[in-house]
Amino acid sequence: MKEKILEILNDINPDIDYETETALVDDDVLDSFDLVSLVSELNSCFDINITVVDFVPENFNTLSALTALVERLSNGK
Amino acid sequence: MEYENNNWMDRLKHWAEVWPDKLVFKEAGKEGLTYLQFYRQVCTVANGLLRHFNGKMPEAPIAVAVDRDVQSLVSLFGVCAAGGWYVPMDSALPAGRAQLLLSVCSPAVLLYATEKEPFPQSDVPKLFIDTAEDCSVNEFPTREETLPMFGIFTSGSTGIPKLVVKDGRGIRKFIETYCNTFSLTSEEVFGNQIPFYFDASTKDIFATVYLGATTVIFPQQVLSFPMQLVQMLKEERVSTFVCVPSIMSIAARFEVFSAVTPDALNHVLFVGERMPVRHLNYWRMALPHVRFVNLYGSTEVAGNSCFYVIDRDFGEEEVLPIGRAFDTAQLFLLDESGIPAEEGEICVAGDGLALGYYKDEEKTNAAFQTVSFDSFCGRIYHSGDYGRINERGEYICIARKDAQIKHMGHRIELGDIEVCASALDYVEECCCLYAAVAEKIVLFCACEEENRRRLRKDLSGKLPKYMLPHDYVCFPELPHNRNGKLDRAGLLQEWIKINTQ
Structure with a gap:
């Protein structure tokens, strides 16, 4: 799952070391356009629905937070 | 009370006397400055500038590095109060771009309010003024309203950004008209989303001081996270929100109002690009008491030139009208031979026209022309947008004629x-x-x-x-x-x- 998310992230912007980056949102690495693309890719790829409640910076700052989010939403189905 | 030359400083002083403890600008979730505190800090900056320039502001602009904070606004007003003119620049610009912008505006000095010096690679002279120092001076030189008040950078097709220079008179007239058109009052709480280096933020900044109202500055992140946006709109009791359509679209896609209702909101004005009707309809349905306004304008015209208050239902395939001109603007649709027609290039005349592009006579003369036809003789701005008039007499913006x-x-x-x-x-x-x-x-x-x-x-x-x-x-x-x-x-x-x- 992590690899797949990494692949999606690399499609959006390949120049970032997602494994070490800890402030994807807070440091403005991903802008709002990137984030919206990311959410729609994650939704369709994992067949989940990231709602407004989960669409908060805490869930998008690191690759591991993102993975945790996708895992939680996939398991809750 | 007449507010003309140096009117913004007169206004500030007035409110600092009448409502010393009222908040003027604050960052969302933080404390902010009252009118009296803000006025005093502006005086300190103005005094510091005048001291730096031996009592007289230079003809060249003062570049100001801006962030999404109150101190940036203290700097902008400080330049005005000292009798100079400012050019706001995003302090997060990459070095190359910053260098390019600085070479276009060749500022007398780059003023900054942050601890960290902006654009370390640049050799432009820099000035930091500590607003913690109190300042007893509060008499400042007046500045003719017809002189530049500030300049705003805009993308240029040849790779050299253009600096649009605006005079004080155009701004004052537009702000008066804007506040009157929508019956805005001193009770207003503006939610500011638009960065201070973009023209569209002028409305929030100066309408606040014109009315004696309050502006809450939202962090950049709200652009990405609709939940934060609506929570801030609610918690900060924002009544008037000027924003770009994309922020409304993102909020609509996430059906954000299912979670929170910003109950103090009564005006939402969107500007900068075409608003998708589908997303507008979501907002209208969720917030039926809010007045929604489609604004149309160019950086080359003070404030906006046109507005349309959404007063009927639109289908998803329809294009929202840009409505009619503000009192400060006059609109013409000119055909290829430069004659007014039912359909053509949107051209704007009136008090709001910018003075031109800084130190670029050629581009200024191409975009701003003096024309005369039957009903009109004067200066117009060629927007490069094509428009038409619909059967209701409303203007519609159709397309661009270039690669913008x-x-x-x-x-x-x-x-x-x-x-x-x-x-x-x-x-x-x-x-x-x-x-x-x-x-x-x-x-x-x-x-x-x-x-x-x-x-x-x-x-x-x-x-x-x-x-x-x-x-x-x-x-x-x-x-x-x-x-x-x-x-x-x-x-x-x-x-x-x-x-x-």
Whole structure:
């Protein structure tokens, strides 16, 4: 799952070391356009629905937070 | 009370006397400054500037590095109070871009309010004024209203950004008209989303001080996270919100009002690009008591030139009208021979017209012309937008006539991106296009495929983030049509075919 998310992230912007980056949102690495693309890719790829409640910076700052989010939403189905 | 020359300082002083403890500007979730505190800090900055310049402000502008904070506004008002004019610059600009902007405006000094010095690579003289020092001086020189008040950078098709210079009179007249048109009062709490280096933020900043109202500055992040946005609108009791349509679209896609209702909100004005009706309809349904307004304007005209208060239902395929002109503007649709017609280029006349592009007579003369026809004689601005009048007598904006696009509310000249890309030594030729269906900026380059990954990185050192292309395509050679011109239409079609199946 992590690899797949990494692949999606690399499609959006390949120049970032997602494994070490800890402030994807807070440091403005991903802008709002990137984030919206990311959410729609994650939704369709994992067949989940990231709602407004989960669409908060805490869930998008690191690759591991993102993975945790996708895992939680996939398991809750 | 008449407020004319140096009117903003007179206003501030007035409110500082009447409502010393009322908040004027604050950052969301933080304390902010009262009118009296803000006024005093502005005096300190103005005094510091005058001391620096031996009592008289220079003719050149004062560049001001701005963030999304109250101190940036203290600096902007400080320059006005001292009798100078300012050029706001995003303190987060990449070094190359900052250098380019600084060379266009050649400021007397770069004023900054943060601990960290902005643009360390630049050798422009820099000035930091500590607003913690109190200042007893509160008499400042007046400045003729017809002189420049501030300048705003905008993307230029030749790769050199243009500095639009605006006079104080146009701004004052527009702010008066704006507040009257929508019956805004001192009770207003403005939610500021638009960065201070963009023209559209002028309304929040100066309407606040005109009315004796309050502005809450939202962090950049709310643009991405709709939940934070509506929570802030609610918690800060925002009544009037000026924003770009994309922020409303994102909020609509996430059906954000299912979780929170910003109950103090009564005006939402959107500006900068076309608002998708589907998303507007979501907002209207969720917030039936709010008045929604479509604003239309150009940086070259103070404030906005047109407004349309949404007063009826629209289908998803319909285009919202831009309505009618504000009292400060006069609109003409000129056909190819420059004669008023039912359909043509939107041209604007009136008090709000900017003075022109700084130190660029050629571009100024091309965009601002003095014309005369039966009903009118005077100066007009050619917007480059095409418009028509509908059967209700409302103006509709149809299209652009050049390569200028709007993305996430930003005005971008594709040529500006092309110039930066062409300057890379491994790019033989390039062409930048906007795929509107996918809302993506695509850069096509004649260069080795192995260089593809360098493109984004190299461009990010030269262009602000909002101008970076989203996709990069490399060819050994770019296709040309029979006249030898780049086949832009063909490239775009091909890209759309491959990427939007």
